[in-house]
Amino acid sequence: MTVGYELISKDGAARRGRLTTAHGTIETPAFMPVGTAATVKCMLPDSVKATGAEILLGNTYHLMLRPGAERVEKLGGLHRFMNWSGPILTDSGGFQVMSLSKLRKISEQGVTFQSHVDGKSHELTPESSMKIQHQLDSNITMCFDECTPFPVEKKDAAESMRLSMRWAQRSRDAFVDRDGYGLFGIVQGSVFEDLRHESIEALTKIGFDGYAVGGLAVGEGQEAMFSTLDFTTPSMPEDKPRYLMGVGKPDDLVGAVERGIDMFDCVLPTRCGRTGQAFTRRGTVNIRNARHAEDPRPLDPGCACPCCRDYSRAYLHHLFKTGEVLGLMLLTWHNLAYFQEVMAGLRSAIEGGRLKEHAAAFRTEQALGDIEPL
Amino acid sequence: MTVGYELISKDGAARRGRLTTAHGTIETPAFMPVGTAATVKCMLPDSVKATGAEILLGNTYHLMLRPGAERVEKLGGLHRFMNWSGPILTDSGGFQVMSLSKLRKISEQGVTFQSHVDGKSHELTPESSMKIQHQLDSNITMCFDECTPFPVEKKDAAESMRLSMRWAQRSRDAFVDRDGYGLFGIVQGSVFEDLRHESIEALTKIGFDGYAVGGLAVGEGQEAMFSTLDFTTPSMPEDKPRYLMGVGKPDDLVGAVERGIDMFDCVLPTRCGRTGQAFTRRGTVNIRNARHAEDPRPLDPGCACPCCRDYSRAYLHHLFKTGEVLGLMLLTWHNLAYFQEVMAGLRSAIEGGRLKEHAAAFRTEQALGDIEPL
Numbered sequence: 001m002t003v004g005y006e007l008i009s010k011d012g013a014a015r016r017g018r019l020t021t022a023h024g025t026i027e028t029p030a031f032m033p034v035g036t037a038a039t040v041k042c043m044l045p046d047s048v049k050a051t052g053a054e055i056l057l058g059n060t061y062h063l064m065l066r067p068g069a070e071r072v073e074k075l076g077g078l079h080r081f082m083n084w085s086g087p088i089l090t091d092s093g094g095f096q097v098m099s100l101s102k103l104r105k106i107s108e109q110g111v112t113f114q115s116h117v118d119g120k121s122h123e124l125t126p127e128s129s130m131k132i133q134h135q136l137d138s139n140i141t142m143c144f145d146e147c148t149p150f151p152v153e154k155k156d157a158a159e160s161m162r163l164s165m166r167w168a169q170r171s172r173d174a175f176v177d178r179d180g181y182g183l184f185g186i187v188q189g190s191v192f193e194d195l196r197h198e199s200i201e202a203l204t205k206i207g208f209d210g211y212a213v214g215g216l217a218v219g220e221g222q223e224a225m226f227s228t229l230d231f232t233t234p235s236m237p238e239d240k241p242r243y244l245m246g247v248g249k250p251d252d253l254v255g256a257v258e259r260g261i262d263m264f265d266c267v268l269p270t271r272c273g274r275t276g277q278a279f280t281r282r283g284t285v286n287i288r289n290a291r292h293a294e295d296p297r298p299l300d301p302g303c304a305c306p307c308c309r310d311y312s313r314a315y316l317h318h319l320f321k322t323g324e325v326l327g328l329m330l331l332t333w334h335n336l337a338y339f340q341e342v343m344a345g346l347r348s349a350i351e352g353g354r355l356k357e358h359a360a361a362f363r364t365e366q367a368l369g370d371i372e373p374l
Numbered sequence: 375m376t377v378g379y380e381l382i383s384k385d386g387a388a389r390r391g392r393l394t395t396a397h398g399t400i401e402t403p404a405f406m407p408v409g410t411a412a413t414v415k416c417m418l419p420d421s422v423k424a425t426g427a428e429i430l431l432g433n434t435y436h437l438m439l440r441p442g443a444e445r446v447e448k449l450g451g452l453h454r455f456m457n458w459s460g461p462i463l464t465d466s467g468g469f470q471v472m473s474l475s476k477l478r479k480i481s482e483q484g485v486t487f488q489s490h491v492d493g494k495s496h497e498l499t500p501e502s503s504m505k506i507q508h509q510l511d512s513n514i515t516m517c518f519d520e521c522t523p524f525p526v527e528k529k530d531a532a533e534s535m536r537l538s539m540r541w542a543q544r545s546r547d548a549f550v551d552r553d554g555y556g557l558f559g560i561v562q563g564s565v566f567e568d569l570r571h572e573s574i575e576a577l578t579k580i581g582f583d584g585y586a587v588g589g590l591a592v593g594e595g596q597e598a599m600f601s602t603l604d605f606t607t608p609s610m611p612e613d614k615p616r617y618l619m620g621v622g623k624p625d626d627l628v629g630a631v632e633r634g635i636d637m638f639d640c641v642l643p644t645r646c647g648r649t650g651q652a653f654t655r656r657g658t659v660n661i662r663n664a665r666h667a668e669d670p671r672p673l674d675p676g677c678a679c680p681c682c683r684d685y686s687r688a689y690l691h692h693l694f695k696t697g698e699v700l701g702l703m704l705l706t707w708h709n710l711a712y713f714q715e716v717m718a719g720l721r722s723a724i725e726g727g728r729l730k731e732h733a734a735a736f737r738t739e740q741a742l743g744d745i746e747p748l
């Protein structure tokens with residue numbers, strides 16, 4: 001395992017770092033756009049790159065079902081298949097098995113489930129998940145884990161976490177070491193401090209290239225998420241990257257970076273972009289709202305992305321009202337660009353030792369709400 | 375009316391020319407991508423431009439319903455609204471009223487109809503169509519005409535054509551002359567030679583910046599379309615551009631250019647792109663077909679567009695099977711790029727006096743059919 005991590009500077013608990021992989025480097029804190037089925041929905045890879053993204057996330061569950069990991073391997077791996085030359089992280093499939101598949105059966109061995117696409121039966125184990133992620137040629141492979149539901153009894157959370165820790169050891173054993181490719185462990189334990197610490201201890205004993213915080217952003221709310229991070233990240237290794245899975249909204253990213261997180265992924269910028277919801281410096285904007293119908297101003301006057309540079313709110317509103325694909329393309333682009341801008345601002349603030357002021361200014365501007373109608 | 379037309383060279387009946395408008399020049403023969411509702415579906419305007427397109431077509435009917443011509447005018451006109459700085463031609467709305475709206479009533483005055491969007495009642499007359507196209511800031515305005523159905527009795531075709539000729543005079547009277555903006559008349563008369571000649575005579579007496587051939591590509595078939603052109607274009611003014619409306623497939627374009635047509639518009643490259651049908655040098659390809667599932671080759675090995683440069687057939691197949699928007703984006707791009715390449719090839723062949731050989735080679739390659747499976 002040799003995905004490199006360099007800790008460049010710190011500001012409070014927040015960290016400015018750099019990851020090195022076989023397909024390039026990633027400045028952290030970093031946000032990873034989600035490319036579920038080998039495409040960041042509604043975006044050309046060049047456009048994703050233009051937003052500033054340096055690494056994408058691919059979904060093992062979706063790709064094993066369609067087009068199949070063997071087929072992707074035959075076609076030269078995921079980078080070549082989807083025309084993304086930069087680093088790729090793949091999840092292990094565990095989360096999607098829980099959220100999307102049917103007739104799941106969990107055993108010590110792994111999970112059997114029915115595909116949500118065609119009902120066919122499949123199995124995922126730590127070993128098969130490692131094999132699939134290898135076939136995809138993922139730069140950062142995630143351990144196969146059980147996604148603990150929320151809310152959960154402590155006893156069940158402990159059992160689930162300990163199963164994931166045994167699977168983490170099997171994942172490590174099955175992972176094939178290669179230069180520039182790494183394996184991340186996933187800290188579980190829900191919102192329970194001692195379980196999180198037990199999980200960290202188990203994982204660090206095995207040893208990984210990075211450590212993810214799993215089992216959050218599953219309905220516990222921002223307060224519980226932050227308080228869980230407050231007692232989790234201080235016990236995580238300082239010399240390895242920390243990845244908060246499936247998070248989040250812009251203010252989630254800021255708060256988690258303040259608590260020492262280095263990496264994020266989330267479907268929000270892309271998914272919301274397709275429903276007409278934009279993230280801006282002044283909070284969220286629903287472009288379908290009639291107030292935008294004749295508004296000649298850009299979606300986010302402070303943004304330099306093509307959507308804000310070249311188009312009016314009136315035009316974007318028109319595209320969504322008429323169901324035009326270009327609307328999805330432009331709003332997705334803006335949201336991804338804004339998320340990258342949030343991360344760039346955080347990186348710069350940490351470097352300058354002014355994260356506290358930066359985060360306060362960010363929250364003040366967000367709280368203003370959208371610009372007044374003309 | 376001052377849209378300029380320069381006839382640069384001829385090769386048989388085919389013409390190599392140049393149109394000049396307030397928003398730029400257009401090398402002819404030219405194909406105009408259709409931007410129905412102020413967007414070429416699934417394409418950014420910069421990408422449309424990158425295919426080589428120099429002029430777009432906008433739809434008066436769609437735009438008058440949504441977002442409304444007054445709103446587009448308030449927002450700076452169609453160019454600014456949709457971020458297309460080049461020339462724009464708008465149809466008159468006549469064709470869509472016939473094909474899309476409900477409860478149509480045609481009178482000498484014009485057409486009343488119910489919107490296909492919300493059922494509201496609207497009226498289109500030569501005068502209101504001119505006003506709307508003016509509000510849109512269209513560089514080339516089309517006369518308001520009745521779209522004659524097919525098949526049709528000669529008596530009905532004559533009546534319909536003569537109504538369109540009276541509307542052409544009213545369109546000319548209502549059109550506001552401006553530098554770099556022009557008005558085109560539309561030749562009607564279905565497949566009847568004497569009616570087509572009568573229509574040309576009526577239109578040239580009024581005098582227009584260009585002349586379109588309307589009422590074709592409505593189910594008559596390529597043979598009838600070509601034979602109609604054979605007796606129509608020779609009687610059309612030599613010193614004005616000729617526009618065949620709503621045409622067509624690549625071999626329609628080649629055959630019509632051989633018969634003296636200068637301009638085309640058609641939804642086929644964009645619409646087929648969204649259904650998985652690609653136009654290639656070797657005929658059409660349905661990318662959804664299972665034979666492409668593991669094919670690492672580009673869609674069209676002879677094509678330099680981003681779709682063919684960066685992606686395999688296997689990837690495109692995957693995108694269509696999983697319903698990913700990127701599939702629509704890439705296939706639309708390829709189809710538009712191929713149509714522009716067909717036109718560029720025709721322009722070059724006419725300039726070199728080798729259109730006959732060029733067209734023969736084009737047909738030979740098309741007849742080969744798709745490349746063999748691996």
